[in-house]
Amino acid sequence: MREFYSGNEKMSTLVNGSYKIIKILSRLGIKPGFGESSVNEVCFTNSVSAKIFLAICNIADFDQYKPEMDSFSKSETADLVRYLRLSHNEFMNKDIPSIELCISNITSSKGANPKHSEILKHFFEEYRDELESHFSYEDKTVFPYVTGILSGKREAGYSIEKFEENHSNIEAKLSDLKNILLKYLPAGYPYEVVYDLLSRLYLLEEEFENHARVEDFLLVPLVSHLENSLKSFNHGS
Amino acid sequence: MAVKFRIAIIEPSQILRTGLEASLSSIAGKFQILWSFSSLSHYTSFADEIDPDIIIVNPSLFDQSGAETVKSILSNTDETRIIAFSYTHTSDILSRQFDSVISIYDTPAEIASKIEKTAGSEPSESDSRYPKQNGHPDSYDLSDRELEVLVSVAKGCTNKEIAGIHNISVHTVISHRKNIVRKTGIKSVSGLTVYALLNGLIDQ
Numbered sequence: 001m002r003e004f005y006s007g008n009e010k011m012s013t014l015v016n017g018s019y020k021i022i023k024i025l026s027r028l029g030i031k032p033g034f035g036e037s038s039v040n041e042v043c044f045t046n047s048v049s050a051k052i053f054l055a056i057c058n059i060a061d062f063d064q065y066k067p068e069m070d071s072f073s074k075s076e077t078a079d080l081v082r083y084l085r086l087s088h089n090e091f092m093n094k095d096i097p098s099i100e101l102c103i104s105n106i107t108s109s110k111g112a113n114p115k116h117s118e119i120l121k122h123f124f125e126e127y128r129d130e131l132e133s134h135f136s137y138e139d140k141t142v143f144p145y146v147t148g149i150l151s152g153k154r155e156a157g158y159s160i161e162k163f164e165e166n167h168s169n170i171e172a173k174l175s176d177l178k179n180i181l182l183k184y185l186p187a188g189y190p191y192e193v194v195y196d197l198l199s200r201l202y203l204l205e206e207e208f209e210n211h212a213r214v215e216d217f218l219l220v221p222l223v224s225h226l227e228n229s230l231k232s233f234n235h236g237s
Numbered sequence: 238m239a240v241k242f243r244i245a246i247i248e249p250s251q252i253l254r255t256g257l258e259a260s261l262s263s264i265a266g267k268f269q270i271l272w273s274f275s276s277l278s279h280y281t282s283f284a285d286e287i288d289p290d291i292i293i294v295n296p297s298l299f300d301q302s303g304a305e306t307v308k309s310i311l312s313n314t315d316e317t318r319i320i321a322f323s324y325t326h327t328s329d330i331l332s333r334q335f336d337s338v339i340s341i342y343d344t345p346a347e348i349a350s351k352i353e354k355t356a357g358s359e360p361s362e363s364d365s366r367y368p369k370q371n372g373h374p375d376s377y378d379l380s381d382r383e384l385e386v387l388v389s390v391a392k393g394c395t396n397k398e399i400a401g402i403h404n405i406s407v408h409t410v411i412s413h414r415k416n417i418v419r420k421t422g423i424k425s426v427s428g429l430t431v432y433a434l435l436n437g438l439i440d441q
Contacts, residue, residue: 119434123427176428179421184435 004058004065007040007050014039020060023207027086028053049076055218056083060210067218069225074150077222081143084219087211088135095204096128102197111188120180127173134170138163138215146219149226160223167216171208174201242356245272245289247280247298248322253341257293257322260345267349277310285411289317291356293339296321296331307334318355379420384438386413390426391433 005014011034015021025032030046030053043050051072058065103124107117142163148155178201181194244261248254254273261268272287274280277298292311299307307319321327321335332338337355339348379387382403389399396414400407423429433439 115440116435119431123431126427173425173428176423176425176431179423180428180431180435183422184432186435 004062005039005054007043007054008038010034011037011039011042014057018057018061020206020210021057024053024056024060024083027083027090049079052076052079052083056080056214059213059217065217067221069221072222074226077146077226078150080214080219080222081146084211084215085139085143087207088139091204091207091211092132092135095200095207096131099197099200099204100124100128102193102200105193106189106197109190109193111190113186113188116186123173123177123180127177130173131170134168146223149223149230152230154227154230159227160220164216164220167212170212171205174205174208177201178205241267241269242290242352243269243271243288244352245274245280245287245292246270246322247274247277247292247294249275249295249298251275253322253324257348260348261352263345264349268352280311284311285408285415291318291320291352293320293322293352296323296327296335296338297325299331301328301331307331320352320355379417383413383417383420386410387417387429387433388438390414390417391430391439393426 015025015034028046028048030042030048034042037045039054040050043053055067055072058067103120106112107121141158142160145155145158146160178198181198181201185194246254246257248257254275258270258273261270272280272283272289274283277294280294294307294311299310311317311319318336319334321332321338322341323332323338324341327338337351339351343351385403386399389402394402396407396410399405399410403410417429418424421429421432423432430439
């Protein structure tokens with residue numbers, strides 16, 4: 001089995017081994033042209049915490065990876081929140097609209113049955129609204145709470161545990177749509193667009209799974225660690 | 238903490254059942270024997286309430302001709318692995334339907350390693366994107382009863398209402414719904430509604 005990614009590896013080797021890392025680089029605003037630089041060097045040049053970058057990559061590619069909570073600073077946790085916000089933004093303003101465009105190409109194609117088109121569009125609109133409220137809860141409630149903790153203020157009546165308990169699955173309907181298109185779409189639709197849409201759905205599903213893992217296995221333990229240290233600090237003073 | 242595999246055992250002999258439970262429990266921390274049943278009917282009466290990762294079952298409880306598939310009888314989810322616990326001869330056609338076979342002559346360590354290997358492997362025929370290698374390729378089509386239940390689900394009926402409409406038990410409704418999800422790969426009610434509309438089972 002391969003070892004977890006480390007900061008001394010070359011950035012180019014890392015990306016060659018796993019294309020998922022491209023999305024992570026892009027979201028963090030890390031610019032290409034790595035040459036022979038190591039992960040640590042590239043992150044330093046781009047003012048991104050290498051520790052957070054590596055933790056996100058390791059979570060994406062290794063099921064057994066467990067980050068060490070003690071080793072993250074507050075500014076690194078803030079970097080993670082920034083990454084998660086950027087991910088939400090990318091999902092809602094880039095990925096979902098491009099999927100919507102595919103769907104509208106399919107439903108407005110010559111062979112389309114207007115009744116079926118209406119059904120598909122309605123299904124996806126409903127799903128988009130669900131996503132919207134899922135992400136906006138995190139953007140407006142969870143992340144501000146974390147930012148508060150980082151500045152030493154803990155909002156009463158909320159804890160990261162609550163978020164963890166209610167963290168809902170957002171991939172289920174995406175997978176349903178995949179199966180509907182793959183197995184049950186009637187003949188007569190432009191197949192190139194359908195396949196293009198399917199690839200996007202598979203990639204986005206993978207991204208959503210990863211995103212949830214970063215939240216559950218990095219953000220939640222980091223914040224609950226901070227909550228505990230805040231508690232003991234308050235007791236001590 | 239390591240993930241524990243949740244195991245259900247279906248074995249008519251009490252001696253063997255207790256022996257298997259004791260052997261697996263002696264391997265600390267890996268397995269949880271959560272359910273034990275003495276017969277298939279005993280198991281099926283609980284099937285909707287439990288979700289084991291692994292079912293260890295005596296193959297002699299099934300028809301040796303393999304006419305009814307093991308998976309359809311156990312009606313579990315695609316993720317569940319089914320392991321045969323065998324001490325008599327099992328026909329090839331039947332043993333192929335299991336994800337793995339353990340024998341009463343295996344040591345506890347051998348059994349543990351087989352279970353772990355099976356749990357980490359792909360299910361033998363779960364992927365509905367590919368035609369099945371054996372058995373009947375049309376068995377993924379919904380039965381008439383399943384279609385009726387699907388239509389009611391798509392119309393927004395609750396399990397209790399569906400049971401009333403079709404004069405069947407809630408338990409049966411749940412079992413039909415499980416099969417519908419397994420066959421179509423569609424989990425959400427709104428997804429199933431799209432399926433029903435696309436196939437002209439309901440209009441709007």
